[in-house]
Amino acid sequence: MSNVMKTAARGGLQLDRFMPEAAKLHRLSALLTLVILIIGFSLASQSFFSVNNTLTVLLQTSVIGLLGIGMTMVIITGGIDLSVGSVLALSGVVTGMCVKAGLPVIPAMGLGVVAGAACGAVNGLVITRMRIPPFVATLGMMLIARGLALQLTGAAPISQLGAAFGRLGNGALFRVVEMQPNGFPKVIFPGIPYPAILLLVVALGAAYILRCRQIGRHIYATGSNEEAARLSGVRVDMTKLYAYVMSGALAGVAGNVLMSRLVTAQPSEGVMYELDAIAAAVIGGASLSGGVGAVSGTMIGAFIIGILRNGLNMAGVSAFIQQIIIGVVVIGAVWIDQVRNRN
Amino acid sequence: MTQTPLVEMIDIEKHFGGVRAVDHVSLSLNPGEVVGVLGHNGAGKSCLMRILAGAMVPSAGEIRVNGKPVHFADPNGARDVGIETIYQTLALADHLDAPKNLFLGRELKTRFGNLDDARMLREAQKVLARLNPNFKNLRDPVSQLSGGQRQVIAIARAIYFDTKILIMDEPTAALGPSETAMVADLIRQLQAEGIGIFLVSHDMHDVFELCDRVVVMNKGHLVGQHAIGEVNKDDVLSLIVKGELPADWCARNLAEAH
Numbered sequence: 372m373s374n375v376m377k378t379a380a381r382g383g384l385q386l387d388r389f390m391p392e393a394a395k396l397h398r399l400s401a402l403l404t405l406v407i408l409i410i411g412f413s414l415a416s417q418s419f420f421s422v423n424n425t426l427t428v429l430l431q432t433s434v435i436g437l438l439g440i441g442m443t444m445v446i447i448t449g450g451i452d453l454s455v456g457s458v459l460a461l462s463g464v465v466t467g468m469c470v471k472a473g474l475p476v477i478p479a480m481g482l483g484v485v486a487g488a489a490c491g492a493v494n495g496l497v498i499t500r501m502r503i504p505p506f507v508a509t510l511g512m513m514l515i516a517r518g519l520a521l522q523l524t525g526a527a528p529i530s531q532l533g534a535a536f537g538r539l540g541n542g543a544l545f546r547v548v549e550m551q552p553n554g555f556p557k558v559i560f561p562g563i564p565y566p567a568i569l570l571l572v573v574a575l576g577a578a579y580i581l582r583c584r585q586i587g588r589h590i591y592a593t594g595s596n597e598e599a600a601r602l603s604g605v606r607v608d609m610t611k612l613y614a615y616v617m618s619g620a621l622a623g624v625a626g627n628v629l630m631s632r633l634v635t636a637q638p639s640e641g642v643m644y645e646l647d648a649i650a651a652a653v654i655g656g657a658s659l660s661g662g663v664g665a666v667s668g669t670m671i672g673a674f675i676i677g678i679l680r681n682g683l684n685m686a687g688v689s690a691f692i693q694q695i696i697i698g699v700v701v702i703g704a705v706w707i708d709q710v711r712n713r714n
Numbered sequence: 715m716t717q718t719p720l721v722e723m724i725d726i727e728k729h730f731g732g733v734r735a736v737d738h739v740s741l742s743l744n745p746g747e748v749v750g751v752l753g754h755n756g757a758g759k760s761c762l763m764r765i766l767a768g769a770m771v772p773s774a775g776e777i778r779v780n781g782k783p784v785h786f787a788d789p790n791g792a793r794d795v796g797i798e799t800i801y802q803t804l805a806l807a808d809h810l811d812a813p814k815n816l817f818l819g820r821e822l823k824t825r826f827g828n829l830d831d832a833r834m835l836r837e838a839q840k841v842l843a844r845l846n847p848n849f850k851n852l853r854d855p856v857s858q859l860s861g862g863q864r865q866v867i868a869i870a871r872a873i874y875f876d877t878k879i880l881i882m883d884e885p886t887a888a889l890g891p892s893e894t895a896m897v898a899d900l901i902r903q904l905q906a907e908g909i910g911i912f913l914v915s916h917d918m919h920d921v922f923e924l925c926d927r928v929v930v931m932n933k934g935h936l937v938g939q940h941a942i943g944e945v946n947k948d949d950v951l952s953l954i955v956k957g958e959l960p961a962d963w964c965a966r967n968l969a970e971a972h
Contacts, residue, residue, distance in 0.1 A: 583829055584827070585821050585823070585827075585829060587829075588814065588818070588821060592807040592810060592818055595807035595810060596805070596808055598805065599804075599805035599806055599818075600807060600819075601789070602799070602801060602805040603789070603805060603807075603815075603819040603871075604788070604789050604790040604818075605818065605819045662809035
């Protein structure tokens, strides 16, 4: 082989000492940020680093996490899903109405998730068949789903859904309660909240799909170079449709978790949650230009947001200041993404 | 001709609105034949090749493979009958590594339907080593590889599967001299195996060295189709630029025949 070849090979080796680390580096820096946040808040507030508060954070993060996983799939294809917050509300409302209509809780929740998946399917079809950019298509769905949720309920929350409806959001595994002699129960271990377990299962499932299944490989390929994927025989349209359906269905799951926690179907719930989900994915290293992202990163991103909210609350920072801080974090994360792409 | 051609493209047309990108073109390819496809940018040669690759659906006309009419709805249809394409853009997914690109759309799977990345890596090592023994960075995203290495992946992808017809769109444009020689060797090797090759190229030297026949396109028309011995570089150039042979070609050829 010629010198040209050798130089090229050496150049490649030199490059790969820096480059492939970039994605991992981003995830690592996110993880480091998470650890610093935990240490910082633990120092600021005694009760932050306690079993109870840890479980509360798990519970609070599960909704962002579920939305973030679906969002990650969509973002890897090179798209965006702005409708998840509204779809979450619509799904919860559908479940609530089904329960009110006399359906048992589990089938009702199933229908809620199906409603979410249907919204995702509409997103996917509008994007692939009508060739409408994902930003516009899902912005439309954001208004449509919210409008539907408000119209179906007359903008009033559906309450008195029964204890069974609240179990998913409020129940916990391995909960240990001891009756005290004075008649009051004493919680020895509050248990692992069901939403946290659900999040773990969904995260593992999504990671498996992205890493070990053909559709996962095609999701990455579509976002990396859509035309190349198409010429390689990847059914690009089906792949995108799959990602949007997953995003919609997971928004439905998240909606059920949230409404169950409130034991009320709230049509106005979930406003701006899509931004938390996008932020979680991007903080975790997903690239808005597609082809890059991982469920593990998004989980870190979701916990950064969740812990930031929780810790700031405990430190007594006002809700307005919290918004400012999270806004700065979102810009910072996207800025890091841009810098990474420029390199 | 007694032999059934590998491919026959009959009266192919492709319109974009009022523009006729390919206008009534008929073309055939025999086993073990290398046909050079030449023409200016926009002459319709890439369009014609994309139609054969299944990446574009023709407005009219018929394609036959081994005498049987075929219709390609997408690139998979063409691949199923053994038509592989090396695109000028290489069509690689930048964030994926070499084995993942090689098997993209045709992933190897385990019994449980999971991706068999270990086997894909081993197979990729084998086929890439055949083309370039120095190819080591199989785990890097292809965006970090050199132009030559990327080209090797695109070539490997086209010859790994059971290829019968190979379309090469400017396969040497990004390559240095030694790699170009490697591609030339490969073309001769594939030719000996009975694979038919369409070689789209601007490089007159390559075309005259490797091809058995040249076809020239100009403004969507097929303006010339000649065995390589019938024409010289100036004749082909005239076909490309003016769409016709030089005025003295007939006389010259008659003279040579005598």
